Amino acid sequence: MRVLALLDGTILDPDAPLLRADDLGVLRGDGVFETVLVVDGKPRELGPHLDRLARSAHMLELPEPDSAEWEHCAKAVIDAWDWAASPEMALKLVYSRGPEFGEGQTAYAMGLQIGAGVVRRRQDGVSALTLARGFEPAEAERSPWLLLGAKSLSYAVNMAAIRHAEANGVDEVIFTAADGSVLEGPTANVVVANGRTLRTTPPVIGILPGTTQAALFRAAEKAGWETRIEPIQAEELTSADGLWFLSSVRRVTQIRTLNGQPVAASAELHAELSELYESNYRD
Amino acid sequence: MRVLALLDGTILDPDAPLLRADDLGVLRGDGVFETVLVVDGKPRELGPHLDRLARSAHMLELPEPDSAEWEHCAKAVIDAWDWAASPEMALKLVYSRGPEFGEGQTAYAMGLQIGAGVVRRRQDGVSALTLARGFEPAEAERSPWLLLGAKSLSYAVNMAAIRHAEANGVDEVIFTAADGSVLEGPTANVVVANGRTLRTTPPVIGILPGTTQAALFRAAEKAGWETRIEPIQAEELTSADGLWFLSSVRRVTQIRTLNGQPVAASAELHAELSELYESNYRD
Structure with missing residues (x-):
């Protein structure tokens, strides 16, 4: 339909x-x-x-x-x-x-x-690969003509990155900046859990402000989580208590492996965050 | 029509x-x-x-x-x-x-x-501004998913760069890489004259191989010019004997000012290069 x-x-x-x-x-x-x-x-x-x-x-x-x-x-x-x-x-x-x-x-x-694949991955999680996006985090503010952080129709690079991952047997991509910091997925934000703190990267470095990420953070704050929007280095990802892609169609999708290595992927934590996100939409 | x-x-x-x-x-x-x-x-x-x-x-x-x-x-x-x-x-x-x-x-x-404006600029020349494109020249080979050097339909950045120039009263843009080297215009290649040598930047750094630039170089070589495809630093541009944008619709368009400063723009040299390019298409 x-x-x-x-x-x-x-x-x-x-x-x-x-x-x-x-x-x-x-x-x-x-x-x-x-x-x-x-x-x-x-x-x-x-x-x-x-x-x-x-x-x-x-x-x-x-x-x-x-x-x-x-x-x-x-x-x-x-x-x-x-x-x-x-x-x-x-x-x-x-x-x-x-x-x-x-x-x-x-x-x-x-x-x-x-797609059925997107729905299934909300339960099953995904594998991800970090790929360079090429620019420094400061470039977004310095060079507004690069449209970093605009959701433009010029998404060929985002699509090529996903094809590159898939050709390597991996589902998804986390883009990194030239200084090794985390940006976002080609069509999703990245959320990191450490203890009772949820973190995501700031739009000022050239990423989209996430609507689904914001909804999760709103509910998480009410439930007593700490939330932070701050730069995150790629090497911090592997030691996190959990990683997720958040986007409208993905909702809350857990990352289970990164660059071929397993990452912490607790089923309880995934259920808790999914439930927090969904709680925004209960009457 | x-x-x-x-x-x-x-x-x-x-x-x-x-x-x-x-x-x-x-x-x-x-x-x-x-x-x-x-x-x-x-x-x-x-x-x-x-x-x-x-x-x-x-x-x-x-x-x-x-x-x-x-x-x-x-x-x-x-x-x-x-x-x-x-x-x-x-x-x-x-x-x-x-x-x-x-x-x-x-x-x-x-x-x-x-457009009449494009045709007029073949005679009158243009003003240009250097703008950062954000990536290192090595990124194109290292990160093929960035599609650097592909003529894709994702040209929103190219259009935004031209709007940025026009908002500053300037006609055109020369993109530069993160190391200060010259890339290309948003929709044209850049050609530099020094004495009887014509130079342009290599596609391997993430730019389009120019069809019009290649046609000019072909005719110039026959006429005894030396031609080189090699990295060019932005600071070399101001001391050149002439700068041009080459593209199919622009043909050979002379750059007369760069970042607000006049650059060498000999009418004779412009006529000579224009004639060399046109000589490809005479019976």
């Missing part, structure tokens, strides 16, 4: 062409996106996703997205979805600079099913 | 939608492209462009493009163009991984007019 809607809420056939050949979204990867998890008709963290869409749009100097319009568009997709058939949806919001030789931006939302 | 053709040569309305909303070309900037200059119906450097398309596709692990098919498609666009109305065309070849939830890749060619 796939559901496609324009920003004005018009539902379209997802198999029919939508974008012109000269759309800068395709010619230049020039646009931004978000992926929102929707469970049983309820979008999770929609406000933070729309805030991040606006942040990315600002970094790319696109006209500021109108959150009310995007909410309306998201609702149109959610209303058209068959929730009995599929209780979970990945809702993609896509906003490109539009056709190079036309008027206005391109904006649409798409409801997609979440 | 715009002309659009599918890979099989079918001519389509360029104003009609072509790509599905889930095309990975737009969702992930996951694909490759080329821009070929066509003058009076004759494509320039089509073979090298198709070789580079294949090189980029290989870096992104896309199925190898069939050069004969692309030549056929290019010819369809060229045949449909009104050469009397517009004697010059930018021919874009676009090849994406295709729809995420569909079959096969997306492949098309588009003939576009070249």
Whole structure:
């Protein structure tokens, strides 16, 4: 099942062409996106996703997205979805600079099913590999034209990194900066547990602020965990009490091996963090 | 005027939608492209462009493009163009991984007019700014997942760099590596003249091998110039006898100021190099 809607809420056939050949979204990867998890008709963290869409749009100097319009568009997709058939949806919001030789931006939302592999890994965990991302952590602030930390449509490197891992029999990637510090996964944030402290890396070093990570930290703080957003060195990962990828569609996915070596992966801790994240969405 | 053709040569309305909303070309900037200059119906450097398309596709692990098919498609666009109305065309070849939830890749060619500003700058020259690209020159070979030197559809950074320059009243950008060496422009190669020697930077440091630069060097060598492909430090640029951007649509465009300072910009030398480049295409 796939559901496609324009920003004005018009539902379209997802198999029919939508974008012109000269759309800068395709010619230049020039646009931004978000992926929102929707469970049983309820979008999770929609406000933070729309805030991040606006942040990315600002970094790319696109006209500021109108959150009310995007909410309306998201609702149109959610209303058209068959929730009995599929209780979970990945809702993609896509906003490109539009056709190079036309008027206005391109904006649409798409409801997609979440792959069985992604769902299984929430239980089974994943293997991961650290791969260099090439830049120093200070580069993001120093060189805003590099768009580090923008969720742009230019994700070819993120996809190539995952292919590289898979070609080596590994599921996922943790990007590291030139100084050896941890950045993020190609499509997820990295969360590290040490005792009753959860840590993740700061957006200022050129990564996306995580909506799912923020939701977990919010619940964890209420439950008495300490949370920290601070630089983390790659060598600290192997001695942690647990490592996770957090993203909307992954939810809380445990990392079980890193660079071929097992890492601490307690089933109890995984269950506790998963439960903390889910507790955000109970009535 | 715009002309659009599918890979099989079918001519389509360029104003009609072509790509599905889930095309990975737009969702992930996951694909490759080329821009070929066509003058009076004759494509320039089509073979090298198709070789580079294949090189980029290989870096992104896309199925190898069939050069004969692309030549056929290019010819369809060229045949449909009104050469009397517009004697010059930018021919874009676009090849994406295709729809995420569909079959096969997306492949098309588009003939576009070249902006008056680009044409004027071939005569008037441009101002340029050096901007950091963030990575070390060794990173390209060390970290192939960074796709450095692939002409991918993920060009948001290239576009952001040009916007950054323009916001500072400057036309163009020369990217530099983390060690201060010269890389390339966001959509052009950089060529440096010192005496009767022309130099450009090597693709191994993570830049595109230039088709127009290669054409210039070919003609220059025949005319007795020495040519070198070697690392160039940014500080060498200001003492050069001349600097140029070379790209298919730019042809040979002289750089007249760099970071606000005038650089040597002899009209005679510019005329000589322009003539050398053009000499490749005389019967």
